[in-house]
Amino acid sequence: MKDSFDLAVVGSGIIGLAHALAAARRGMRVVVIDRDQKANGASIRNFGLVVVTGQEPGPSRRLAERSRKIWLELANEAGIEILHRGKLIAAQRPEALAVLESFKAGEHGAECKLLTARETVGQLASLNGKAVVGGLFSPFELRVESREVLPRLASFLAERFAVEFRTGISVTDVAPPFVETSAGRLRAEKVVVCPGDDFSSLYPQRLGEHGVKRCKLQMLRLAYPGFRLSSALMSDLSLLRYGGFAGLPEAAALRGKLGEQRGAALANGVHLIVVQSADGSLVVGDSHHYGLTLDPFGSEAVDRLILDEFKTLFGTVPDVLARWTGSYASAKNAVLRDTPHEDVRLVLVTSGTGASTGFGLGEETIVELFGQ
Known part of the structure; x- marks a missing residue:
């Protein structure tokens, strides 16, 4: 089926791309859907700084250490320049x-x-x-230079792993194994929703309950x-x-x-x-x-x-x-990862540290959804 995937990722900011990368590296068929034609939110309006020292001890520090390693891998694999x-x-x-x-x-x-x-x-x-x-x-x-890295990373995912990108398309409903979009229905066994600061399109009540x-x-x-x-x-x-x-x-x-x-x-x-x-x-x-x-x-x-x-x-x-x-x-905690459905994860970095912790977070979410 043309529109059938192992994973659908909603949102093409750094957190969405991090989840797409983690799944693609495991050989999964991945589609990334975004209502915008390109990333233009917090993922490019930042310092491009991957911060490790000073992260709160515990999960934030662990995620930052792992994310740093992945950034260094991508510098070699995807030609991302470390300035x-x-x-x-x-x-x-x-x-x-x-x-x-x-x-x-x-x-x-x-x-x-x-x-x-x-x-x-x-x-x-x-x-x-x-x-x-x-x-x-x-x-x-x-x-790194965020405004250059995001499109470079998206191109790398498409070229190396055949990740599909469907932009300018809104997701109207997630009901696994189906994802309803403004361009029609597609099938995905698992879904990760990375909405950034969009609190009204998908799962607004759950986001409200978390005090985001x-x-x-x-x-x-x-x-x-x-x-x-x-x-x-x-x-x-x-x-x-x-x-x-x-x-x-x-x-x-x-x-x-x-x-x-x-x-x-x-x-x-x-x-x-x-x-x-x-x-x-x-x-x-x-x-x-x-x-x-x-x-x-x-x-x-x-x-x-x-x-x-x-x-x-x-x-x-x-x-x-x-x-x-x-x-x-x-929000109060650095990361929000919610489970609105057993096959869906709602994931936000709620501390402004997406570039610093996102790749590690993506790996953990994919393991949670698909197993080791």
């Missing part, structure tokens, strides 16, 4: 350095390097040495600053955004200090990540605002909070080339 590796966290306050020292002493800090202020600036000479008290370098992080909301973020692209990054960069505010740091006892003092000095940034969920694209431009962000329906407008005040943090570390701010907002699903 830079590693992550430098530049501590601006003694309280932040205390968090990094505590992390270094823990189970996941062994392969990271704790740095003095001079060593931190040595990692990135363009840093304002007066703004830095020390740092931590992690060797694990990878940086949207998170809106703001990001910017800056002109080439005259220097090259050898790794991603984060700063003090970032330590409160990742459970592996924020869960440490020392984080309480940092939160208090940042509340005194950077209260507006905390209130707007601002932290600083800086990565660099092949053309030398910088991707900088971001912020976090939560709700079921969020306005589509970016705030100049929020952008200024992000750029102020950048200026503190670098002294000057290059010209802004582009600004955008993103939206992703957010």
Whole structure:
């Protein structure tokens, strides 16, 4: 039967593609269905940063470690370019350095390097040495260009594994072994629904029961600053955004200090990540605002909070080339995997870490559906 598959994946963002890859590698016949012609949501509106260090210990860390290995495999198999590796966290306050020292002493800090202020600036000479008290370098992080990687990965799946992509088509109902679409019915033994931040098309009641909301973020692209990054960069505010740091006892003092000095940034969920694209431009962000329906407008005040943090570390701010907002699903737990039917899984990464954890999550879901 032409329209018969082992697995149908609804959604062609990074989480959907991760599930398609996991199934295709096992020799399954896979179809990916998406209402858009190409990925244009949170999967391309991000840093392209695969974060391992700082992920909350437990499932998030495990998924990130496995996903990193798969990204490296894809770099060879699919020609995906790794733009830079590693992550430098530049501590601006003694309280932040205390968090990094505590992390270094823990189970996941062994392969990271704790740095003095001079060593931190040595990692990135363009840093304002007066703004830095020390740092931590992690060797694990990878940086890809998301807007280029998503279509490249889709092409790889189609060419290497004959995964079918049906775009511009809406899924109206999932009733295994049938999937009803705006272009007709197809048959699939199992179905994975990866809706991103679409909470109304499929299983809206179940998503509502899990308390899923949207998170809106703001990001910017800056002109080439005259220097090259050898790794991603984060700063003090970032330590409160990742459970592996924020869960440490020392984080309480940092939160208090940042509340005194950077209260507006905390209130707007601002932290600083800086990565660099092949053309030398910088991707900088971001912020976090939560709700079921969020306005589509970016705030100049929020952008200024992000750029102020950048200026503190670098002294000057290059010209802004582009600004955008993103939206992703957010909930209490980092991952939502629900079972609306024994042959269906509803899967969302609800922590903004799809690139970091999605490939590992895809493998686990496929094992859950099909067995070892």
